[in-house]
Amino acid sequence: MRGSSAKSLDDTLTAVTAVPGAAAAQVGAELFGIVSALDTAVAARRVLTDPSTEAEGKRQLAAGIFEGKVAADTLTVLRSAVSGRWAAGRDLTDGLEIAGVAAYTRAADEAGQGDILENELFEAGRVIHDSDDLRRVVSDRSVPASARTTLLQDVFRGKVSDSTLALLSQAAVARTGSFERVLEAFSRQVAAREDRLVAVARVAYELDDTERERLTDALSRRYGRAIQLNTVVDPSVIGGISVSVGDEVVDATMSTRLEAARRRIAG
Structure with a gap:
């Protein structure tokens, strides 16, 4: 605004x-x-x-x-x-x-569940994104908002905190954009309470604690802000890592490098 x-x-x-x-x-x-x-x-x-x-x-x-x-x-x-x-x-x-x-x-x-709220919003978003049926329903504006919110409550009640469930349900109303766009905005707002940025890293395998800490520190130095790091295991990455922070994407995956090389060779 x-x-x-x-x-x-x-x-x-x-x-x-x-x-x-x-x-x-x-x-x-x-x-x-x-x-x-x-x-x-x-x-x-x-x-x-x-x-x-x-x-x-x-x-x-x-x-x-x-x-x-x-x-x-x-x-x-x-x-x-x-x-x-x-x-x-x-x-x-x-x-x-x-x-x-x-x-x-x-x-x-x-x-004492602020960090839990951040993590649950991200993980719930991934569950919805990875389920074709669930994603299709919550993204369908022809389905009444009450039905979309009821579906999410049925799926996630008892599995996430009450605050997470409430924000998921409100995101499903999709007042200001698609469900995924609104949920992302809510997630950024939650992270911003401690002046943190949200970074999403696509990796070929689950990072261990040392690797997560090293990547978080590197991103914090780059952006001059504390970082809430979320990771997505994506086999298509092959090697390297792709990190998005807001609208900026830093793609250093092997698959991207191979595609760039293919294009150069093809002229």
Whole structure:
């Protein structure tokens, strides 16, 4: 987000940091519920983001709609959000979704499961990517969002933490892009809580602890940031390694080198 929306998002996330850790998961769930409600309430969303409407009027409208339906902590975050200036109506609901992710991340950290949340999101994403049937359903916009989220809950309930399951379910709604794109954005947001970058390494075999540490250190030096390293074993790599950090891909695999050589020979 840019401009006024970026400032409003910062203020909303600041409100989330004031939420007691024990209440954060409930706030996250309720913020996702508010997002769902406002996505379909176009008229209300328009008023809540109208720059000509006084902030107090927006706060009163938000309270009139949601007071008694959500916890006081959630209402405080919502009031902060609607008090801001958003460049577009969708920016408000997008910002509230980001705030929901932040609340669940806070809940995981409070429970000492922040790193678990990062790892589970990645591993669940790989499971879905590797299952043709599962990937097809969660990526199909013609399938109702409720059915997509129910499927993921059936598959992963009891196998991942509650926070992970909640973020997977919200990603399946696919409000701002494909499931995989939204899940990747959520994963980056979770990692960013400790100013870390997410790196995905495609390797020919599972790295041992020493190799993981060496690669993590090298990437940290290159990018000047702490790194959350996720690995994918890919037999097509043959040798070497391919690492993606955000939009940057460093491909040093043997298969890539052989293909480059083939092209040079072919002219």
